[in-house]
Amino acid sequence: MMMMMMIIMMMMMMMMMMMMMMMMMMMMMMDMIKKKMMIMIITMLVVVIMGMMMMLMVIIMIILMFDGSDDVVVKEKEEEEDMNDDNDDDDDDDDDDDDDDYAHVDCGDDKENNGGDDD
Numbered sequence: 001m002m003m004m005m006m007i008i009m010m011m012m013m014m015m016m017m018m019m020m021m022m023m024m025m026m027m028m029m030m031d032m033i034k035k036k037m038m039i040m041i042i043t044m045l046v047v048v049i050m051g052m053m054m055m056l057m058v059i060i061m062i063i064l065m066f067d068g069s070d071d072v073v074v075k076e077k078e079e080e081e082d083m084n085d086d087n088d089d090d091d092d093d094d095d096d097d098d099d100d101d102y103a104h105v106d107c108g109d110d111k112e113n114n115g116g117d118d119d
Contacts, residue, residue, distance in 0.1 A: 011058050019051035 026043050 015055045
């Protein structure tokens with residue numbers, strides 16, 4: 001969460017810097033052209049509104065990106081666990097049956113035969 005907040009703060013700072021630069025450029029352009037004050041004010045307002053919209057878009061994109069990735073990861077993990085549980089249950093049952101059969105047959109025969117020969 002702290003990293004996300006830091007990233008959002010950095011993005012906001014960058015957007016503010018960009019807005020200031022754009023406003024300065026617009027003011028210099030208007031001074032050079034020597035248009036009316038109304039045009040300069042309108043352009044400044046447009047730049048500010050665009051900057052705010054971009055900031056909102058970036059923040060929303062970051063939040064959606066993080067939320068989406070978290071949800072997807074959680075869903076994938078749950079699905080994998082479910083699959084593993086099913087497979088493990090089947091495998092355990094099969095293994096237990098096989099082990100029991102072999103254990104009784106092999107160990108019993110070996111012990112009886114070897115024990116009889118040695119004695």
